[in-house]
Amino acid sequence: MTxxxxxxxxxxxxxHAVKVCKPNVISAYPITPQTHIVEDLSQFMADGEIPNCExxxxxxxxxxxxxxxxASAAGARTYSSTTSQGLELxxxxxFNAAGMRLPIVMTVANRAVSAPINIWNDHQxxxxxxxxxxxxxFAEDTQEAADMTAQAYKxxxxxxxxxxxxxxxxxxxxxxxYEPVILLEQDLTDEYLPGFEPEHILDPANPRTFGxxxxxxxxxxxxxxxxxxxxxxxxxxxxxxxxxxxxFGRYYGGLIDTYEAEDAEILIMAMxxxxxxxxxxxxxxxxxxxxxxxxxxRSFRPFPVDAIRKVLGDAAVIVTLDKxxxxxxxxxxxxxxxxxxxxxxxxxxxxIGFMLGHGGRxxxxxxxxxxxxxxxxxxxxxxxxxxxxxxxxGELV
Amino acid sequence: MKITIGGVVEPGTTRANKTGGWRNFxxxxxxxxxxxxxxxxxxxxxxxxxxxxxxxxxxxxxFCKGCGICANECPKDAIEMVxxxx
Numbered sequence: 001m002t003x004x005x006x007x008x009x010x011x012x013x014x015x016h017a018v019k020v021c022k023p024n025v026i027s028a029y030p031i032t033p034q035t036h037i038v039e040d041l042s043q044f045m046a047d048g049e050i051p052n053c054e055x056x057x058x059x060x061x062x063x064x065x066x067x068x069x070x071a072s073a074a075g076a077r078t079y080s081s082t083t084s085q086g087l088e089l090x091x092x093x094x095f096n097a098a099g100m101r102l103p104i105v106m107t108v109a110n111r112a113v114s115a116p117i118n119i120w121n122d123h124q125x126x127x128x129x130x131x132x133x134x135x136x137x138f139a140e141d142t143q144e145a146a147d148m149t150a151q152a153y154k155x156x157x158x159x160x161x162x163x164x165x166x167x168x169x170x171x172x173x174x175x176x177x178y179e180p181v182i183l184l185e186q187d188l189t190d191e192y193l194p195g196f197e198p199e200h201i202l203d204p205a206n207p208r209t210f211g212x213x214x215x216x217x218x219x220x221x222x223x224x225x226x227x228x229x230x231x232x233x234x235x236x237x238x239x240x241x242x243x244x245x246x247x248f249g250r251y252y253g254g255l256i257d258t259y260e261a262e263d264a265e266i267l268i269m270a271m272x273x274x275x276x277x278x279x280x281x282x283x284x285x286x287x288x289x290x291x292x293x294x295x296x297x298r299s300f301r302p303f304p305v306d307a308i309r310k311v312l313g314d315a316a317v318i319v320t321l322d323k324x325x326x327x328x329x330x331x332x333x334x335x336x337x338x339x340x341x342x343x344x345x346x347x348x349x350x351x352i353g354f355m356l357g358h359g360g361r362x363x364x365x366x367x368x369x370x371x372x373x374x375x376x377x378x379x380x381x382x383x384x385x386x387x388x389x390x391x392x393x394g395e396l397v
Numbered sequence: 398m399k400i401t402i403g404g405v406v407e408p409g410t411t412r413a414n415k416t417g418g419w420r421n422f423x424x425x426x427x428x429x430x431x432x433x434x435x436x437x438x439x440x441x442x443x444x445x446x447x448x449x450x451x452x453x454x455x456x457x458x459x460f461c462k463g464c465g466i467c468a469n470e471c472p473k474d475a476i477e478m479v480x481x482x483x
Contacts, residue, residue, distance in 0.1 A: 101403030162402055200405040207408040214404060221400055229402075 003182035003248070010142035010174045011036030013181040014081075014107055014167075017146040019044050020189040021105075021153050024076035024196075027056040027067040031086040032119045033171035034109040038081055061086035065093040065104075072102035073210045075201035077153065080104065083171055084111035087125045091132070097164045098133025098226065100211050103156030103196070104164040105149065106134075110272065110323075111171040112359040120360020121171040122323040123272065127300075127333045133226050135165040135233055136301040138271040143181050144252045145169040147244060148298075150184060150193055154240040157196050160232035168300075170273040172360065182250070192247050230302040237299050255304035257296040258311055260286060264293025266375040267312065267349075269338055270321040271297045274363055278321070281368040292372055297334065305341040316379045317350050319371060321390075323357040331355075331387040352378055353387035367391055416443065420463035422478040424456055430475035437467035437476060 008016075015037050018026070026045070028038040045055045054071075058064045061082050068078040082090060087108055097104050108126045112118040126136055137152060139145035145167060152165040169175060200208050214222055238254030245251040259279050261267060268278055275296040285292045295311055297304070312318065322332020329336065335353030342349065354371050357363045367390055378384075424446075433452035445457040446467050468476040 099403070100405075200401070200403070209406045209408055209410060210403065212404055212406050212410060213414065218400055218404075222404055225400070225402060 003185055005180045005182050007178050007180050008183070009036060010145060010169065010177050010179070011109075012040050013142045013146040013183065014149060014169065014175075015040030015044065016183045017149040018079050018107075019050050020184045020186045021079075021150055021193055022077065022190075022195075023050070023053055023079040025054050025056065025068060025071035025078045026050075026080065027058055027064045027071070027078075028080045028082065029058055029061045029064050029086060031061070031083055033111060033121075033175045034081045034083045034086070034107070036175065037107055037109065041079075061089040062093060065090040065097065065106075068104050069093060069097050069100065069102060070202070072097070072104050073100060073202045075196065075198055075203075077157075077196040078102075078104045079106065081107040081109065083109045084113050084119075084125045087129060088113060091129065094129055094132040094134055094164075096211060099222065101162040101226075101229065102164055103153070103162055105152045105156055106164070106166050107145070107149065108166045108168045109171040109175040110168050118359040119171075121173050122358045122360065123168070124324045124358070126166055126168050127324040129166070130301060130333065133163065134301065135163055135230070135237075135299070136168055137165060137237070137299055138168045138297065139174065140252065140273060140275050140296060142169070142174050142177060142179055143250065145174055146181060146184060147248065147250055147252070150189055151237070151240040151244055153193055154243070155233055155236045157198075158232070158236050159199065161229050161236055162198075163226070163229045163233060168272065173273045184248075188247055192244065234299075234302050234304065234306075237302075253296060253298050255297075255299040255302075255307045256311065257298060259294040259296065261293035261295055261311060262313065263291055264313070265291040265316045265379065266319060266372060267293050267295060267315040267317070268319045268321065268368075268371070269295045269297060269308075269334060271300060271334060272323065274321060274323070274357060277363055277365060278368055281365050281372070284365075285369070285372055290372060290376075292375075300334070300337075303337050303341070308338065308341055309345060309347065312347060312349055315349055317352065317375045319375050320351060320353045321371070322353060322355050325355050325358070335387055350378055350383045352383060352385070354390035355387065356390040361391055363391070415459045416462045417459045420458075420461060420481050422463040422465060423458070423481045424461065424463070424465070424467055425477045425479045426454065426456070427475045427477065428453055430473045432473055432475075434472065436470045436472070440466055440470050442466065
């Protein structure tokens with residue numbers, strides 16, 4: 001492992017990672033809990049630490065992402081960061097960025113959405129942008145969030161991919177925590193991530209039209225090509241992680257990572273910082289002879305269908321943990337996705353979903369332990385409830 | 398012709414997309430009132446008011462969508478918007 005470990009705030013680690021990735025244009029609007037990232041970047045800019053970069057102040061997140069669409073089309077490496085309502089305000093333009101195949105990288109400090117207003121962490125904001133055509137990578141800790149930023153640029157700017165990427169980190173839990181981090185070194189990052197050289201750019205000397213009109217005779221094909229970009233990203237995300245490991249000596253898995261999964265009867269799937277808690281619970285459960293393992297989903301888009309099918313092994317039950325809900329289905333997004341990738345196979349492992357941690361509600365170890373106990377019941381007596389709130393305060397409703 | 402990633406194209410593709418068919422009103426030009434100021438040509442969003450060598454204008458009805466900006470901006474009321482007859 002390279003570099004010197006230092007204790008910094010998660011937001012600082014990410015801002016530093018952005019700095020060494022040498023963006024040409026940053027545009028963002030501050031919103032809790034993303035604020036510290038853009039404050040740190042503003043400070044770097046004021047101190048002249050990010051050369052060849054413009055920091056564009058805007059009046060909303062809609063403008064922030066719109067600015068980057070133009071800048072990215074003009075050939076700039078671009079960065080933004082947002083969360084919650086800010087991300088939802090970007091919604092319309094997120095489609096444009098993806099459809100125009102602009103490799104913008106954006107940190108999403110995941111936060112609940114209104115109403116009721118809530119500033120704390122869950123995944124409803126980015127999950128609600130699932131089908132915009134952006135890649136969505138979820139980080140477990142601050143080191144991964146920082147390192148994932150460089151990896152995201154690497155994948156997004158790959159000629160076979162050319163898609164924008166969200167690096168999702170849990171708001172407050174990761175953005176505001178101080179923990180030991182190795183800040184990305186400039187020289188190694190330069191080597192890992194060369195400059196952005198797009199095939200087409202907006203240039204008055206060589207005019208091009210971006211985001212032109214497509215009638216029904218070609219629109220379908222644009223959607224198909226976007227899907228091909230996502231398909232290519234499946235391989236490139238793994239490769240970017242491997243290359244990163246070779247150069248920096250840190251590895252968090254490719255599309256997924258596993259923990260004690262090989263012989264697991266109960267396989268828990270989750271995204272984001274909660275996987276750290278789950279690993280801790282697994283250690284204790286294993287010491288008591290409970291065969292439980294973890295699949296950490298790093299890439300939610302593209303969704304790693306094949307990787308998940310391969311890792312299931314002899315699991316008797318799959319448990320998904322979601323910090324979101326698809327209202328009307330009464331199920332979290334990861335639960336739905338995992339089920340969908342099993343249907344056309346011989347795998348008939350039952351999938352049960354738990355929704356928890358909404359609006360920043362703490363997820364203590366005892367809740368994970370309770371979920372493991374429920375999974376044991378499923379092994380004994382079959383599925384009785386497909387999906388439920390794991391931490392509902394029944395006395396309030 | 399294969400489509401490019403992101404649909405990036407060279408300029409001029411909308412020449413094939415003749416927007417004149419949208420028109421409900423068409424500009425009627427009163428040449429006798431025209432003072433050759435060129436505002437109509439300058440401000441036409443579709444570049445369909447074309448200034449000629451003698452500075453009088455003609456209209457490209459393949460692309461004029463009848464928005465009426467030319468008539469609105471003309472300081473001498475030399476352009477009048479009249480109902481398009483189909």
